[in-house]
Ligand SMILES: Nc1ncnc2c1ncn2[C@@H]1O[C@H](COP(=O)(O)OP(=O)(O)O)[C@@H](O)[C@H]1O
Ligand SMILES: O=C(O)C1=C[C@@H](OP(=O)(O)O)[C@@H](O)[C@H](O)C1
């Protein structure tokens with residue numbers, strides 16, 4: 001059960017899975033959206049880190065990306081089998097066809113679509129993303145965005161981020177957009 005506003009109880013009968021590029025705000029907006037809908041929130045990267053007792057960066061360094069991707073699919077499988085929640089994925093999760101199939105069966109997928117400048121502004125300070133530890137991280141981000149955008153576009157819903165919005169404002173707008181797109185899923189009790 002959930003509520004978008006005080007006194008407005010809703011039932012959430014499917015997972016909501018956020019996909020999109022690094023820095024799009026999946027982790028930040030996902031947590032806020034879950035609070036609003038009164039459902040649990042899980043970030044798949046955080047789950048992988050807890051299970052491995054290592055940071056994403058350490059996992060990439062020690063075991064490589066292929067190992068990380070296998071753990072990511074395992075974690076998503078487990079989370080999707082549970083009760084409805086908001087799940088924020090890592091930016092590469094939706095790119096794997098196997099994960100898209102898993103997610104599509106059990107969830108509404110939402111692409112947090114953001115322009116390159118906004119993404120870069122948000123990720124450039126933080127050394128936590130191993131894929132951006134390159135000579136030209138902005139160029140890497142641009143290339144990944146170009147390659148991945150058509151695949152993110154396969155998500156059930158596209159949410160256009162605005163650089164001027166706060167996380168809270170984005171979560172409010174996203175909750176409204178989801179309710180409009182899937183009124184049955186967020187039915188008022
Ligand atoms: N409108 C906004 N939407 C999303 N994130 C925002 C916004 N404004 C500022 N931020 C900040 O940008 C960062 C987004 O990073 P994060 O949520 O980790 O993205 P992702 O999980 O998609 O890589 C966070 O630090 C968040 O607080
Ligand atoms: O785009 C990607 O392939 C990745 C995105 C990261 O998550 P965020 O999108 O939450 O930064 C994390 O899963 C890992 O560094 C790989």
Ligand SMILES: [Mg+2]
Pocket residue numbers: 026027028043045088089090
């Ligand atoms: Mg994240």
